[in-house]
Amino acid sequence: MSAELRSLHASQSQLGADGQLLHFLTVEGLHKQKLLDILNSARQFAVSDPKVKKQHASLLDSHTVVNLFFEDSTRTRTTFEIAGKRLGASVINLNTARLSTKKGETVLDTVRTLEAMDTDIFVVRDSASGTAHLIARHVPAHVHIINAGDGRHAHPTQAMLDMFTIRESKGDFSQLRFAIVGDILHSRVARSQIAALQILGAREIRVIAPATLLPTEIERLGVTAHTDMDEGLTDVDVVMMLRLQLERMEGQLIPSSQEYFRCYGLNQDRLNRAAPDAVVMHPGPMNRGLEIASDVADSERSLILSQVKNGIAVRMAIMAELVGMRPKGSS
Ligand code: CP
Secondary structure (H helix, E strand, O other), X not given: OOHHHHHHHHHOOOEOOOOOEOOEOOOOOOOHXXXXXXXXXXXXXXXXXXXXXXXXXXXXOOOEEEEEEOXXXXXXXXXXXXXXXXXXXXXXXXXXXXXXXXXXXXXXXXXXXXXXXXXXXXXXXXOOOOHHHHXXXXXXXXXXXXXXXXXXXXXXXXXXXXXXXXXXXXXXHHHOEEEEEOXXXXXXXXXXXXXXXXXXXXXXXXXXXXXXXXXXXHHHHOOEEEOOHHHHHOOOOEEEEOOOOHHHOOOOOXXXXXXXXXXXXXXXXXXXXXXXXXXXXXXXXXXXXXXXXXXXXXXXXXXXXXXXXXXXXXXXXHHHHHOXXXXXXXX
């Protein structure tokens, strides 16, 4: 990780003086209890009882949420929209292709303009690292910023929904070995997953990738690095696959798609190296036959669609936490 990104973490304050969450920009620097509070709230928001859901529908009923996505998204944008609506908020999805930033307006002026319309929460995705942090530094105290993915830097709500999915499926993190597999170099998801797993006390975190897709000094993040997938998968409890981010690659970092799948694609034979009850995850969008074989992606051991569904409850929990409205029974 670059010095620039380390300083981004260090300089950013997403917590108020008494530890309340003002913005949700990155997992780094948050205490274990804060992550557990979010996971416990998400458990309540995942309840399907219509009476309980009705109670949740008033928690943000006077609030406006703006989804400000400057980069494509299916899962994150849609689940934030559903989450906001389930909490009773007005949710606006901006078509950034038609925003006035195209006419030269700065992102900060766009945000100030939307703030003037009484927006309470901005959900921000951008291809540049640091955009959500920049906006958070310029909004008044009553406005909250959620980082929905910034460049290669962080995707904290994805990491939290992954932690929720793991906790629901496997329980105590301190008993579990994890392997994060694929394009670690370009992955904001991997960075946020590693931070969250460490805070929650994972037994062991391995990263598996060709040397060209491993950041230098990755071990400084507290993980062990493997370039041999069979070795790296041995006895792990959770296999977390990543997308090959071809659009972010400069130069030829893999020999070919076929060769990548041969060495780093997750197929049934490889999965047999992991613990017998190991589960498989992928944040999506996934490339079948490149990172993961279809029969594995669609198998009973795959939690991929559970991750998508859990994104709603976890994003409800994060928005509710920001405005100080935890659901009943979450503590
Ligand atoms: N996992 C994820 O961020 O997916 P989207 O790009 O579809 O939001």
